[in-house]
Amino acid sequence: MSNSTTTSIYSAALMDHNAHPDYKYELEDATYSHDGINASCGDEMTLYLKVNNDTNVIEEASFTGHVCAISQASADMMAGLLEGESIEEAKRLSGLFIGMIQGNELSDEDKEDLDEAAELQSISRMPARVKCAELAWRTLNGILSERDKELAGK
Amino acid sequence: MSIDIAANPYKKDFPLLVKHPDLAFLDSAATAQRPEVVLAAEREFYETMNANPLRGLYELSIRATESIGNARKHIAAFIGAGEENYRDIVFTRNTSESLNLLAYSFAPTVLEEGDEVCITIMEHHSNMIPWQQACKRAGAKLVYLYCDENGQISEEEMQKKIGPKTKIVSAVHVSNVLGVENPVKRLAELVHAQGGYMIVDGAQSVPHIKVDVKDLDCDFFAFSGHKIFGPMGIGVLWGRHELLDAMPPFLTGGEMIESVSEQDAVWSEVPEKFEAGTQDAAGIYATDAALTYVEQIGLDKMEEREAALMAYLAERMEELPYIEVVGPKDPAKRYGAFSFNVKGVHPHDVSGILSGENVAIRAGHHCAQPLLLYMGMHTCCRASVAFYNDKHDIDSLIDALDVLGGMFNVK
Ligand SMILES: Cc1ncc(COP(=O)(O)O)c(C=O)c1O
Numbered sequence: 013m014s015n016s017t018t019t020s021i022y023s024a025a026l027m028d029h030n031a032h033p034d035y036k037y038e039l040e041d042a043t044y045s046h047d048g049i050n051a052s053c054g055d056e057m058t059l060y061l062k063v064n065n066d067t068n069v070i071e072e073a074s075f076t077g078h079v080c081a082i083s084q085a086s087a088d089m090m091a092g093l094l095e096g097e098s099i100e101e102a103k104r105l106s107g108l109f110i111g112m113i114q115g116n117e118l119s120d121e122d123k124e125d126l127d128e129a130a131e132l133q134s135i136s137r138m139p140a141r142v143k144c145a146e147l148a149w150r151t152l153n154g155i156l157s158e159r160d161k162e163l164a165g166k
Numbered sequence: 167m168s169i170d171i172a173a174n175p176y177k178k179d180f181p182l183l184v185k186h187p188d189l190a191f192l193d194s195a196a197t198a199q200r201p202e203v204v205l206a207a208e209r210e211f212y213e214t215m216n217a218n219p220l221r222g223l224y225e226l227s228i229r230a231t232e233s234i235g236n237a238r239k240h241i242a243a244f245i246g247a248g249e250e251n252y253r254d255i256v257f258t259r260n261t262s263e264s265l266n267l268l269a270y271s272f273a274p275t276v277l278e279e280g281d282e283v284c285i286t287i288m289e290h291h292s293n294m295i296p297w298q299q300a301c302k303r304a305g306a307k308l309v310y311l312y313c314d315e316n317g318q319i320s321e322e323e324m325q326k327k328i329g330p331k332t333k334i335v336s337a338v339h340v341s342n343v344l345g346v347e348n349p350v351k352r353l354a355e356l357v358h359a360q361g362g363y364m365i366v367d368g369a370q371s372v373p374h375i376k377v378d379v380k381d382l383d384c385d386f387f388a389f390s391g392h393k394i395f396g397p398m399g400i401g402v403l404w405g406r407h408e409l410l411d412a413m414p415p416f417l418t419g420g421e422m423i424e425s426v427s428e429q430d431a432v433w434s435e436v437p438e439k440f441e442a443g444t445q446d447a448a449g450i451y452a453t454d455a456a457l458t459y460v461e462q463i464g465l466d467k468m469e470e471r472e473a474a475l476m477a478y479l480a481e482r483m484e485e486l487p488y489i490e491v492v493g494p495k496d497p498a499k500r501y502g503a504f505s506f507n508v509k510g511v512h513p514h515d516v517s518g519i520l521s522g523e524n525v526a527i528r529a530g531h532h533c534a535q536p537l538l539l540y541m542g543m544h545t546c547c548r549a550s551v552a553f554y555n556d557k558h559d560i561d562s563l564i565d566a567l568d569v570l571g572g573m574f575n576v577k
Contacts, residue, residue: 022519027573053514053530054544080512081574144514 035091048151087148195550207455246378264388269296339371344493345500523566
């Protein structure tokens with residue numbers, strides 16, 4: 013009797029990342045940290061990145077905060093995805109993810125690059141939850157654009 | 167009480183509920199469903215009397231104008247203002263617009279720098295932000311009446327906050343989050359003793375309890391037709407005639423003027439003075455039909471059934487150890503709205519999962535962010551009942567919460 017649009021969002025992968033987030037902790041030696049806020053519900057998340065500024069590679073990513081299952085799972089997937097990626101690649105993935113959540117169709121290769129995060133695509137049909145899925149990625153963009161500004165200023 | 171909430175003789179009147187037999191619609195506090203008679207009235211207007219009211223001098227336009235007058239009479243009688251005072255009923259788009267009208271047109275006539283406007287912490291943003299802004303414009307102070315965790319505002323709190331500087335008290339009659347009825351009659355007494363004015367936001371009271379503005383002794387009363395089974399887009403503002411008469415208009419333009427010269431205009435009388443532009447006459451006609459429908463069933467009968475549904479809802483919720491009730495524990499103190507949280511699960515996830523189980527509830531800040539922060543949370547869930555709900559709807563809600571409990575392991 014279940015109606016599928018909404019329950020399908022709560023996929024096994026999402027529920028698993030929500031229940032057992034691997035990357036939910038405070039990163040003591042983070043290079044960058046940034047607070048993100050979901051204006052639609054007031055939820056707050058802090059994102060931590062440890063970046064090697066010589067190689068421009070993200071060595072570790074993590075998050076903390078009291079957020080909904082969608083925000084939490086999305087953040088956990090993102091943190092896993094970013095580890096070992098270059099800043100440039102992180103920007104590209106972020107563009108892909110936010111585009112997808114805003115309703116863009118992705119190529120199969122792009123989907124592969126987003127890995128599990130590509131499964132969140134169905135959220136694009138639920139405008140009320142788009143902000144939840146985006147929260148971690150928008151927070152990431154906040155860090156990256158601040159970093160760009162800092163580097164440009166030097 | 168001998169109300170059979172398992173039986174539902176009302177559902178058949180509501181086409182949407184008939185089309186979605188498996189849906190447990192528990193969000194009537196956001197907007198109610200409309201019965202067939204209301205939909206038919208809207209159509210009837212366009213089929214039999216469609217013309218621009220007020221403007222034309224021909225038969226159709228006269229009928230359209232009459233239908234608006236009749237609706238005013240009906241509404242005036244319905245809220246206890248007296249049918250003869252029907253010209254003190256102003257049509258707006260919704261409660262929010264009615265309250266903005268007051269904040270822009272009435273507030274400046276009484277508010278001076280250093281004065282105070284007093285509202286409750288449980289206001290809907292619609293009865294909060296207009297006053298924040300009006301206070302900023304006037305250099306006045308916005309003062310809050312706080313409640314206890316059961317949503318009760320004490321006599322002491324009212325006495326403390328309402329004083330010689332208080333020019334306006336504007337309070338929600340029934341809270342859309344806590345479901346409690348506020349002591350608006352007492353507030354009116356206190357503010358009148360100080361020479362101030364009483365405004366009541368009746369968006370959630372009109373659908374659930376018999377309102378009598380004369381008995382409440384308020385100066386203005388606002389509500390929305392869409393919460394009492396009427397179409398969306400029709401709001402009502404009732405006010406004391408002498409106050410409406412003395413106020414400047416809010417919006418200006420066509421239909422609200424007596425005469426116009428190149429540099430100036432003379433306003434129409436109340437209520438037209440406040441009704442610039444073409445009205446949603448069909449919507450007004452259908453709102454009239456909605457009230458007739460309510461009277462045919464009987465507001466007292468609806469209230470009784472809603473109380474029985476609320477008692478059953480509260481009782482079943484107690485079976486679930488992971489439910490945290492927000493607001494009064496006593497279901498008799500709740501009109502329509504039952505707010506709660508599921509321990510450890512975000513309200514947006516609750517409503518998301520429930521939607522998958524065909525149960526429609528509201529989750530979020532319910533346009534009452536300061537109230538929720540005051541109660542120590544950002545968001546919560548709300549199930550709200552109307553007389554067309556039944557025992558099965560509530561059982562569906564409990565079953566869906568049970569599924570959710572399993573999924574999130576919150577047993
Ligand atoms: C108590 C209260 N006041 C005001 C409003 C605003 O009503 P509307 O959206 O029709 O302007 C609502 C509606 O949610 C409400 O519950």
